[in-house]
Amino acid sequence: MNSDTLEKGYEPREVEKRWYAYWEKEGLFAAEDVADKKPFSIVIPPPNVTGVLHMGHAHNNTLQDILCRYRRMQGYNVLWMPGTDHAGIATQNVVEKGLAEEGKNRHSLGREQFVERVWQWREEYGGLIIKQLKRLGASCDWNRERFTMDEGLSRAVKSVFVRLYKEDMIYQGDYIINWCPRCQTALSDLEVDHEDHNGNLYYVRYPFENREGGIVVATTRPETMLGDTAVAVNPGDERYRAMEGKMVILPLMNRAIPIIYEEYVDTSFGTGALKITPAHDPHDFEIGQRHNLDIVKVIGSDGRMNEQAGHFQGKDRFECREEILEALNKEGLLEKVEPYQHSVGHCYRCRTTVEPYLSRQWFVRVKPLAKKAISAVEKGETRIIPHVWTKTYFEWMNNIKDWCVSRQIWWGHRIPAWTCETCGKLIVAMEAPEVCPACEGTTLVQETDVLDTWFSSALWPFSTMGWPDDTQTLKTFYPTSVLVTGFDILFFWVARMMMMGLHFMNEVPFKDVYIHALVRDAEGKKMSKSKGNVIDPLYVIDEYGTDAFRFTLAAFAAQGRDIKLSEDRIQGYRHFINKLWNASRFSFMHLRDFDPDSSQPDAQSLSLPGRWILSRLNSTVETVTRALDEYKFNEAASALYRFLWHEFCDWYLEIVKPVLYAQLSLEVSGDKANKGRTPDTQRAVLCSVLNEILRLLHPFVPFVTEEIWHKLPGTNGSIMKAAFPVSNEQRHDPGAEATMNLLMGITSGIRNIRGExxxxxxxxxxxxxxxxxxxxxxxxxxxxxxxxxxxxxxxxxxxxxxxxxxxxxxxxxxxxxxxxxxxxxxxxxxxxxxxxxxxxxxxxxxxxxxxxxxxxxxxxxxxxxxxxxxxxxxxxxxxxxxxxxxxxxxxxxxxxx
RNA sequence: AGGCACGUAGCUCAGGGGGAGAGCGCUACCCUGACACGGUAGAAGUCGCGAGUUCAAAUCUCGCCGUGCCUACCA
Structure with a gap:
């Protein structure tokens, strides 16, 4: 193959591999901590180390890469900070699964060995998603790759925790939290997925002390009745007048519990009488606090009934439900059962039904942090794009509840708190204290809980740049220019980064937040393994090439609308890549031995088609630039599609073909005399328009453009170093456009007759x-x-x-x-x-x-x-x-x- | 229950007060010296329904219907 010709069809695989290696070798992704250029920075939403590239990642990272490549070509000093998240529960689960296959579990290994094992796992498999991001063409500065558990980030986490504790922003408390009995840990409210469940509403009679009559309560979870310590009714409820303080007998347990008055009770629901289980329901817990009720825990951390559950001890909570119903029925206390649909919380990691569970946890007081985060958006220091999400953000921030940050797992940042065994003093510090400052005792036991994964993610924009040190990277690149993410982690992550960034850096972590849509299947359903409707991005890349895939994602990235992806659509854009390839192939046939330096197109000698295509090109440059500046990826993509295919190929190339072939025959015949005299403007225009098309397209389709670029006369080095085209008003030529419209109109008229x-x-x-x-x-x-x-x-x-x-x-x-x-x-x-x-x-x-x-x-x-x-x-x-x-x-x- | 989107050609969607658009698909003809992953031409829509504002509504407002999502919660 000649250096200036192309094969008939574009073969992505080899090309992609070759150019990615070249970019890395040449250091073209590297950001400079000190530079004269304007900075542009993005931190990647760190994928889980356990992660395998899915459509969401592909979409998210394609958009980021488009922005980074675009800004780089515009001359910015671009930092795209990469890294991965240690993903506490998810990773622990994966490693535990591996252990189970060996017939072991984490307890048989012990904490230290288990954590060691997770690190091993990470060494071995943790790099997978990074490799996959590279196949997508991601131009991250890989030399700066971070991990939320690496040394520097761990130091940042500890610093933040210690400072928040000193500021009284962190406290420990006994509260009802969401407990996953399988993962054996607390979950934050966000980590619980609610699903509708077809259950029953059971009506149970609690007899009065004399064993007569009684009060009927309605419950969906009869197993919790073993821990009831009161029955509440609304003080205004006629049916229960003058009953306050009266006692009823808790069936099966034969315990007398009081009837209390409580405004919270809804008289229209069930019987208007609510059983109160302070240990196993968050509302009941609050009511219990108000009325000083006993707290009786009947379900243990493993989801089984405990010693307080009488002879139900040891039973699984759902098994116990059945047995309790049977027993109640026997005693004639089960008055009624009606089908009832209600939502049940599940662990977002393992789908196990979550148990409201009373335990001692660490919390962050987020209200003051949220206040700053709200005002930053109100003041426009951070823009949320599309704007509709702003309301959702405010809504959540205004109703935010304290953040439960402790997790009872082993993989994660261990909370830097120690308790003195001698005097019980709690010490929160960067390093393990040797002696208790209160009693000088030397037996200090570290907290066993680790922090919520999102705690370290919340610091990502500044921890990755070297905080708590005052680094040059931070000076240059913080706050970041934009955060690109899906709305599904707006609360998990974005909101928390805002709070932490403002608190610790006194500046917002990003100027823009661009929230993109979710990728769904062709029917608009969420892609999930269980539904079997996932399209694997790596399969797509193998089958259609990265560029076709990226262009598809960009073309469908209309703001505010989910992307329904199907293979057909990707195939359509492969045709587009092929069109580009063949237009270039055609051009190269005619640009052999063409020297663009000696034949600059000059305005005087330009022919009509030349002036026209340059004018159209100029409009395209304007459209693409404006669209990218506004994160309207689909508009940029469609402008490029239209220009390349329907203006450049359909009209321009067809019009100049005869001229080019005439020129070609001159070249071939070696007619030097005539060759010298014919102004070569047509080829000059062809060459420069193609050159600009490649540069415009490069952020979207980096591989194919780089490949063609190197064969285009007059180029030097990587297209990544070429400048992104800028609009040049002198090329705007309304006269040429009007004339061409006339000629195209006449041509279409004739073609219409021919066709019809x-x-x-x-x-x-x-x-x-x-x-x-x-x-x-x-x-x-x-x-x-x-x-x-x-x-x-x-x-x-x-x-x-x-x-x-x-x-x-x-x-x-x-x-x-x-x-x-x-x-x-x-x-x-x-x-x-x-x-x-x-x-x-x-x-x-x-x-x-x-x-x-x-x-x-x-x-x-x-x-x-x-x-x-x-x-x-x-x-x-x-x-x-x-x-x-x-x-x-x-x-x-x-x-x- | 509350909130937010969305209903435009067969499909996927863009547009967003004064001429209904694109891609894919479909039909007809064509392997014309870049490309059949191509070319040329064509058919196809009361812009969800009803009202209001306006000289003018697919576009703005309200209501209804349908779809999707989010948040909360119901013992």
Whole structure:
């Protein structure tokens, strides 16, 4: 293969591998801590180390990469900070699964060995997703890759924890939290997924002390009744008047518990009587606090009934439910069972039903932090794009509850707190204390809990840049320019980064938050393994190439709408990549030995098609730049698609083909004398437009553009180092565009006749254009070669309106009437049908316009320019219609002869 | 229960007060010297329904219907 030619079809695989290695080797992704250039920075949403690249990652990182490559080409000092998240529960679960296969568990290993084992796992498999991001073309500065558990980040986590504790922003407390009995840990509210569940509402009678009558309560979870310490009714409820303080017998346990009055109770639900289980329901817990009720825990951390549960001890909580119902039934205390749908919380990691569980946990007081985070967005220090999400953000921030940050797992940042065994003092510090500052005791036991994974993620924008040290990286790149993420982690992550960033850096962590849509399957359903509707991005990359995939994602990334992805759609954009490839291939045929340096296109000698394509290119540059600046990836993609395919390929290349082939034959024949004299502007334009197209497309389709770039005359080095095109007002040429519109209109008119009248493409025909406008006639005559070529004409006559050429079909464009001679192949019926169809369309349009112009209010109240526009339109249409009608009658006349 | 989106051509969607658009699909003709992953042409929509504002509504407002999502919670 010659260095300046391309294979017939684009083969992504080898090309992608080669150029990615080249980019890395050349250090083209590297950011500079000190530079004269303006900074642009993004921190990657760190994927879980356990993660495998899925569509969400692919979409998210493609958008980030487009922005980074775009800004880099614009001359910014770009930092795209990469890394992975230790993903506490998720990773622990994965490693535990591995252990289970060996017949072991983490307890048999012990904490230290288990954690060691997780690190091993990470060494071995943790790099997978990074490799996959590279296949996607991600231009992260990999030398800076971070991990939320690495040394520096662990130091940041400890510093933050200690400082928050000293500021009284962290406290320990006994509360009902969400407990996953399988993972054996607390979960934050966000980590619980609620699902509707078809359960039952059980009506249970709690008899009075004399064993007579009693109060009927309704519950969905009868097993918790073993821990009941009261029954609450609404003080205004007539049915339970004067019952406060009376006692009822808790069935099965034979314990007397009081009836209490509580406003919270809804009289319309169930029987209006609510059993109170302070240890196993968050509301009951609060009510218990208010009424000083006993707290009786009957379910243990493993989801089994404990010693307080009488003879149900040791039973699984759901098993116990069945047995309790049976026992109640036997005693005649189960009054009624009705089906009842309610939502049940599940662990977001393992789907186990979450248990509300009373325990001692660490909490962060977030209200003061949230206040700052709200005001930063209100003041516009951080913009949320699209704006609709701002409301959701405020809503959540305004109703935020304290954040339970402790987790009872082993993989994660261990809370830097120690308790003195001697005096019980709690010490929170960066390092393990040697002696208790209170009693000088030396037996200090570290807290066993670790921190919520999102605690370290919340610090990501500054911890990755070296905080708590005052680094040059922070000075240059904080706050980051934009955070690109899905709305699914707006609360988990974005909100918390805002709070931590503002608190510890006194500055927002990012100027913009761009929230993109979710990728769904072709039917709009969430992709999930269990539904079997996932499309694997790596499969897509193998099958269609990274560039086609990336362009698809960008093209569908309309703000605020989810992406329904299917293979068909990706295939469509592979065609686009192929089009680019072949347009380049064609260009290279003609650019052999072309030296762009010695043949700069100069405005004077530019031909019409040259001026036109440069003018269109300039509009495209403007559109793409504006769209990317506003995160409207789909608009940028569609502008590029349209320009490359429908303007550059369909019109420009087709128009200049004859000129290029003529030039080519000059080159081949070695006619030096003529060669030197022919201005080479056409090739110069071709070369420079293609050059610019590649640069415009590079952020979207980095591989194929790099490959072509190196074969394009006049380029030097990587396209990554080339400048992103800028608009140049001098190329804007409305005159050329108007002229081209005329020529394209006439051409389409002729093609329409050819198509409709079934003229075989190989057959050349004669055409006549009649116009009263001298300029129009002159323009068409001047450029008649273009029309003759594109419309496949034998000849083109341009005249004043006059006699209608015999046996011809007609079309009207502007004030021009086009006749195509059809001689032996004219089909009068077909022509009549075609004209009738055309006339019908125009008549319909005229109807609407006429209505407007007959409306006096329209004439007086609408702006003049609108009225004039409509009048002009009416004139045009009426003229066109009358011309077509004339021709129709001629044809009808001819047909009947 | 509350909130937020969305209902435009067969499908996926763009547009967002004055001429209904694109891609894919479909139909017809064509392997014309970059590309059949191609070319040319064509058919196809009361812009969910109903009202209001306006000279003018697919576009703004309200209501309804449908779809999706989010948040909260119901013992």
């Amino acid at each position: 009248m079934n003229v075989p493409p190989a057959r050349l025909v004669e055409a006549t254009v009649q116009s009263t406008d001298n300029d129009v006639r002159q323009t068409i005559e001047e450029h008649q070669d273009i029309i003759i070529n594109l419309a496949r004409l034998e000849s083109l006559n341009v005249t004043l309106p006059g006699k209608r050429p015999a046996l011809s079909a007609t079309s009207v464009f502007g004030d021009s009437t086009i006749f195509v001679s059809l001689r032996d192949i004219i089909d009068f019926e077909a022509e009549k049908a075609r004209l009738n169809n055309e006339i019908a369309k125009i008549t319909k349009q005229l109807g609407g316009i006429g209505k407007k112009l007959n409306n006096a209010d329209f004439l007086t109240k609408a702006p003049d320019e609108v009225v004039n526009g409509v009048r002009e339109k009416q004139g045009e249409l009426a003229e066109k219609k009358s011309k077509l009608e004339t021709h129709l009658s001629t044809v009808t006349h001819l047909a009947s002869n």
